[in-house]
Amino acid sequence: MITPADFARMLANAADKHTQMGPSSDTLMYTSQSEEPVKYQDIEPGTPTPALMPHRRAGDTPATFASLDAQELPVVREYSAGGLVFDDLGRVAIIARHSRSGHLEWCLPKGHIEKGETPQETAVREVHEETGILGEVVDSIATIDYWFTGTNQRVHKLVHHYALRRISGELTVTGDPDHEAEDAIWVKFEDLDNVLSYPNERKIAWLYARKLNRQA
Numbered sequence: 738m739i740t741p742a743d744f745a746r747m748l749a750n751a752a753d754k755h756t757q758m759g760p761s762s763d764t765l766m767y768t769s770q771s772e773e774p775v776k777y778q779d780i781e782p783g784t785p786t787p788a789l790m791p792h793r794r795a796g797d798t799p800a801t802f803a804s805l806d807a808q809e810l811p812v813v814r815e816y817s818a819g820g821l822v823f824d825d826l827g828r829v830a831i832i833a834r835h836s837r838s839g840h841l842e843w844c845l846p847k848g849h850i851e852k853g854e855t856p857q858e859t860a861v862r863e864v865h866e867e868t869g870i871l872g873e874v875v876d877s878i879a880t881i882d883y884w885f886t887g888t889n890q891r892v893h894k895l896v897h898h899y900a901l902r903r904i905s906g907e908l909t910v911t912g913d914p915d916h917e918a919e920d921a922i923w924v925k926f927e928d929l930d931n932v933l934s935y936p937n938e939r940k941i942a943w944l945y946a947r948k949l950n951r952q953a
Contacts, residue, residue: 821898832920844935898941
């Protein structure tokens with residue numbers, strides 16, 4: 738059960754940072770060159786998360802602009818979906834994976850939208866594959882929109898995020914067909930701002946906390 742006190746703590750932890758990012762809306766329009774995970778560092782004793790947990794960057798500023806050479810590359814659009822899946826205790830399932838640079842990162846389960854799927858159906862499927870938890874969509878949160886550059890193309894990616902309620906299942910990564918998820922854990926909703934590696938995903942959690950707080 739997520740209590741109003743949980744929302745208050747999360748909003749208090751994130752308010753200053755997200756205020757600096759400009760006016761908030763339920764659609765995130767990040768147009769950075771890439772979305773890099775935060776740097777690794779030691780975890781303070783008592784942190785209720787795994788032993789090797791990425792910590793937040795101090796600034797969370799957007800990446801630098803693409804070079805002129807990169808702007809000449811063809812543009813490819815990709816679409817994904819995923820989100821926050823809650824258990825009966827108000828915890829959220831997140832996954833661990835290694836980035837392209839080899840760093841461990843903790844993130845929300847998500848994946849590519851397949852032909853014939855709706856974003857909601859993709860979110861349910863990807864959460865189930867990457868965490869072992871079967872959920873149902875209960876709310877829409879926001880869409881992340883960002884850019885990154887590959888070796889021969891620039892990718893414009895949109896990721897739709899939803900809130901899901903756990904119906905059944907236990908945490909496991911054995912069902913991930915791509916074998917990208919290395920671990921899955923439950924994290925308290927109010928702790929997500931200190932645990933998730935990417936600023937975009939931390940803002941997803943913050944937006945949902947704000948939405949629930951308004952509804953309450």
